[in-house]
Amino acid sequence: MSFLGLRKWPTPVMKPMWPFMAAAGITFYLISVGQAKGIRSPEYRNDPKNPYAAQLAKESAQ
Template sequence: MAFLGLRKWPTPVVKPLWPFMVAGGITLFLINKAQDSGVRSAEWRNDPRNPHAAQLAKESLH
């Protein structure tokens, strides 16, 4: 018998959602790689709006 809609055993939350969590991790990884390759591209390497321009300038000197 349910008391105020609560069951005797808790409803699983993580177990049925694991594919979505894995897909979210893969998506975040791929977006990060795409953004990093875009920032390092020749078109945006010397752009003053690039937040990584100083770091890329140091790397290109070596």
């Protein structure tokens, strides 16, 4: 018997969602690695639109 639509056992959430959560984690990691490599590439290192240009110039000066 249910009380206000609540069942005795909770609906499983983690078990059916683990592939999507794993894929989201892998995607997030790969995008962040790609971005880090992209901002440090020689083509965009000295681009004035690069928000990390000052930081990269300071690193290369050392």
